[in-house]
Amino acid sequence: xxxxxxxxxxxxxxxxxxxxxxxxxxxxxxxxxxxxxxxxxxxxxxxxxxxxxxxxxxxxxxxxxxxxxxxxxxxxxxxxxxxxxxxxxxxxxxxxxxxxxxxxxxxxxxxxxxxxxxxxxxxxxxxxxxxxxxxxxxxxxxxxxxxxxxxxxxxxxxxxxxxxxxxxxxxxxxxxxxxxxxxxxxxxxxxxxxxxxxxxxxxxxxxxxxxxxxxxxxxxxxxxxxxxxxxxxxxxxxxxxxxxxxxxxxxxxxxxxxxxxxxxxxxxxxxxxxxxxxxxxxxxxxxxxxxxxxxxxxxxxxxxxxxxxxxxxxxxxxxxxxxxxxxxxxxxxxxxxxxxxxxxxxxxxxxxxxxxxxxxxxxxxxxxxxxxxxxxxxxxxxxxxxxxxxxxxxxxxxxxxxxxxxxxxxxxxxxxxxxxxxxxxxxx
Numbered sequence: 001x002x003x004x005x006x007x008x009x010x011x012x013x014x015x016x017x018x019x020x021x022x023x024x025x026x027x028x029x030x031x032x033x034x035x036x037x038x039x040x041x042x043x044x045x046x047x048x049x050x051x052x053x054x055x056x057x058x059x060x061x062x063x064x065x066x067x068x069x070x071x072x073x074x075x076x077x078x079x080x081x082x083x084x085x086x087x088x089x090x091x092x093x094x095x096x097x098x099x100x101x102x103x104x105x106x107x108x109x110x111x112x113x114x115x116x117x118x119x120x121x122x123x124x125x126x127x128x129x130x131x132x133x134x135x136x137x138x139x140x141x142x143x144x145x146x147x148x149x150x151x152x153x154x155x156x157x158x159x160x161x162x163x164x165x166x167x168x169x170x171x172x173x174x175x176x177x178x179x180x181x182x183x184x185x186x187x188x189x190x191x192x193x194x195x196x197x198x199x200x201x202x203x204x205x206x207x208x209x210x211x212x213x214x215x216x217x218x219x220x221x222x223x224x225x226x227x228x229x230x231x232x233x234x235x236x237x238x239x240x241x242x243x244x245x246x247x248x249x250x251x252x253x254x255x256x257x258x259x260x261x262x263x264x265x266x267x268x269x270x271x272x273x274x275x276x277x278x279x280x281x282x283x284x285x286x287x288x289x290x291x292x293x294x295x296x297x298x299x300x301x302x303x304x305x306x307x308x309x310x311x312x313x314x315x316x317x318x319x320x321x322x323x324x325x326x327x328x329x330x331x332x333x334x335x336x337x338x339x340x341x342x343x344x345x346x347x348x349x350x351x352x353x354x355x356x357x358x359x360x361x362x363x364x365x366x367x368x369x370x371x372x373x374x375x376x377x378x379x380x381x382x383x384x385x386x387x388x389x390x391x392x393x394x395x396x397x398x399x400x401x402x403x404x405x406x407x408x409x410x411x412x413x414x415x416x417x418x419x420x421x422x423x424x425x426x427x428x
Contacts, residue, residue, distance in 0.1 A: 033120065039332035040070030044097040046087070048080035052284055052353035056345070064339050071332060084393075091115050096324040099333040102152060104143040104318045104385065105211065105392050111146040112390040117323040118149045123334035124341075137358035143385045144320045152320030153341060155349075157358040158279035159316045159379045160215055161301040161372070162186075163286075168193060168200075168274035179302035183220065183249065186275065186305050190253050193274040204254040204273035205407065206264040210396030213403050215315035216277055218386050220246035223310040228399065229387040229424070236395075236424030238402070239417040247413035251406035262289070269293065277304070279317070280372060284354040295369065303375050314379035315386070318358065391427045398423040 034040065049057070061073055076097065078086050084106060090096045096115065110116050119129060126132045129150055133141055136154060144152035166176035172192045180186045190202025206212035214228070221228055226242025229235065237243065254273070260266030265282065267273040269289035276282075283301075286293045293299050306312045321340070323333040346357035347365050356362060356376070363377040389395060401423075402416035411419070 033122070033331045037122075037331075038070065039068050039123075039335040041329040041332050042072045042074065043099065043329055043333055043336060045073055045075045045336075046078055046083065046090075046097045046100040047075065048083045048101060049077040050281075050284075050353060053349070053355060056349050056352055057340075060340055060345065064336055068335075071336070073336065091324075094326065096326055098327040098329050099321060099323045099337065101155070101319050102322040103211070104152070104154070104320055105214075105388075105396075107144055107151055107320075107322070108146045108388050108390040109392055110322075111149070111151050115325055116151040117325045117327065117330045117333075118151060119153070120331055120334045123331045124153075124338040135360055137360065137362060137380075139316070139380070139383055139385070140318045140358035143316075143318055143388070144322075146388070146390075152322040153337060154318040154320045154358050155340070156281070156319035156355045157316070157362070158281065158318070158356065159314045159376045159383050160219070160277050160279055160304055161375060162304055163268060163276045163278050163282060163299060163301055165268070165271060165274045165298065166296075166300050167298050168271060172274075176300065179300070180275075180305055181302070182308050183223070183305045184308050187249070187253065190275070194255075198255045199258070200272055201255045201258065201267075201274065202253065203275040203277075204258065204264045204267050205250065205403075206276070206278075207254075207256055207404055207407060208400065209263065210393070210400045211317070212264075212277070213400040214386050214396050215317065217246060217250065217399060217403060218315045218384055219277075219304055219306075219313045220249055222313045222384060223307045225310065229389065229395065229428075233387050233389040234428060236421040236428070238399075239414070239421045243417045244413045247403065247406045247416055250403055251409070251413065254407070256404075256407045265289070268299075277315075280356055280376070281354050283369065283372060301372060301375060303379055312379075312382040313384050314382040316383040317385060389428075391424075394427040395424060398427070 065071055065073055084103060087100060119132060121128050121132055124132055140154045140157045144150060144154060162179060164179050169176045174189060174192060180189050186203050193202035194200065205216055221243050224242035224245055226240050227237045230237050258267055258272055264273060264276050265285065266289065268276040269286055283295060286299060304314050321337045323330050327333055341357065343359055346359050349355040349357060350365050363373060387395065398420050402420040405411040406413050406416045
C-alpha cells in the first residue's frame with residue numbers, strides 16, 4: 001500500500017476528475033469519489049477502544065487532520081461487547097457512521113443487506129483490489145469478503161492460544177514448562193487443577209458469548225472431523241458423532257457456577273481458572289486486570305490443543321475497518337483507513353497494544369513477544385475463521401444456547417445438538 005499525500009493527490013487531480021465523472025455515469029453514487037481526488041468532509045468513526053490503542057489511534061487521527069486540512073474526524077468509542085449491537089441499531093435507523101470497526105464474522109450479513117461499501121482501491125493508493133489483497137495475509141483479508149467483493153481491511157488478527165497460569169500449575173505439581181498439547185491432556189490437567197469445592201478449576205470456557213462459543217467449539221468439532229455447518233453453509237451438521245462428542249467434552253470441563261463480571265477472562269485473572277482459550281489481545285489484558293500477572297512468570301501461552309487422533313484446528317478471527325454504503329464520504333473514509341494501515345503503524349500497534357495488523361510478512365513485525373508471534377505463525381496453516389454465513393448472529397446464538405445448556409446440565413449433548421440443527425433449518 002502506498003499512502004497518498006496531499007501533494008501526490010494534487011498532482012493526480014486531473015486523472016481523478018475524469019474518474020469521478022466516469023463514476024457519476026455508472027452505478028456508483030457520484031459523491032463516492034471527489035472530482036479532484038482530494039479527501040475532505042466530516043467523518044464519523046465508531047470503534048471499540050483500549051487505553052493502549054488510544055495511544056496509537058489518537059495521534060494518527062490528529063496528524064491526518066493536520067495533513068489533510070479539509071477533513072474533520074469525530075470518533076465514538078464503544079465497548080467491544082456493544083459495538084455490533086450499536087451498529088445494527090444504526091443500520092436499522094438508516095443512520096450509520098461513515099466508517100467503523102467490524103468483526104469479520106458479521107461481514108456476510110451486513111453485505112447481503114447492502115449496508116457496506118466495497119473498497120475503493122485508488123483511495124488506498126493501489127491500482128485495483130488484487131493489489132490491495134496482495135499486501136495482506138490472504139486468509140485474514142479473505143475473511144472480510146463476501147460474494148466475491150472485499151468490504152474491509154484487517155486491523156486486528158488473531159489465532160487463538162491456550163493461556164495457562166504457571167503459578168497454578170506449579171501449585172498442582174504440574175510442570176509449567178510442559179503445558180497440555182491435546183484435549184485429552186487438558187482434561188487430565190483440569191482434574192488436578194480443580195479444587196474439592198469447585199471454586200478453582202482447570203480449563204474454564206468463556207460461557208454465554210457467541211463469538212467465543214463458536215471459536216471454542218470450532219476447535220473441538222472440526223478437530224474430530226465434524227462441522228458446525230456444511231461446507232456451503234446451507235445446512236447445520238452439529239448432530240453428528242463429532243458434534244455430540246465435542247459438546248459432551250465441552251460440558252465436562254470448568255464450573256459454570258463461577259461468576260465474574262468479565263466471565264472467563266476475569267476468572268483467569270483472579271486465578272480461579274488455570275486455563276483459558278483466548279487471543280493475542282489478552283497478553284495485555286491480563287496484566288491490566290491483575291498487575292501481578294507477569295507474562296512468562298505468572299501466566300503463559302501455548303498452541304491450541306488438538307485431539308490425539310484428530311487434526312489441528314486453530315480458531316481465528318479478524319476485526320477490520322469498513323465503510324457504510326450510505327456514506328457520502330466513502331473515498332475520504334477509505335483514504336483515512338489507508339493512513340491507519342501503514343507498516344510502521346502496524347509495528348507500533350503490535351508493540352503498544354498487542355493488535356496484529358496482518359500485513360504481508362506480519363511474522364517479522366517487531367514489537368510483540370516473539371513467542372506469541374512464533375506460535376501464531378506455526379498455527380497459521382490451520383487457521384479457521386468458522387462458517388461464513390449471512391445468518392452468523394442466529395447461528396452463533398443458537399450454538400451458544402446449545403453449549404450453555406450442556407454446560408449447565410439442562411440438556412444432553414444429543415438433545416442440544418439436535419436443537420441447534422433444528423434452529424438452523426429455520427434460519428438458513
